[in-house]
Amino acid sequence: MEIQKTALRLPQDLHQMVIDAAKLAGRSMNAEIVNRLRSSFHNEYKSVFNDTINDLGVKSGLSDEQREEVLELIRNELGRCR
Numbered sequence: 001m002e003i004q005k006t007a008l009r010l011p012q013d014l015h016q017m018v019i020d021a022a023k024l025a026g027r028s029m030n031a032e033i034v035n036r037l038r039s040s041f042h043n044e045y046k047s048v049f050n051d052t053i054n055d056l057g058v059k060s061g062l063s064d065e066q067r068e069e070v071l072e073l074i075r076n077e078l079g080r081c082r
Contacts, residue, residue: 018032046075049074050074
């Protein structure tokens, strides 16, 4: 994985929250920020996929059981993307 160095300006209170969270998790500040950013994108994509699949399921006439099976497959795939 290529790394891009980035300067980041944070409000003091947020900076301290990141430091505290990193200490609790046993990570560096950088690792904590990366972990939280990845998690936020993962959650956003997961929500979009869930909404899209629910919409498609309704429009395509899938039964609730079939729609849940499709959602479970997508959740499993999203879980592997971490």
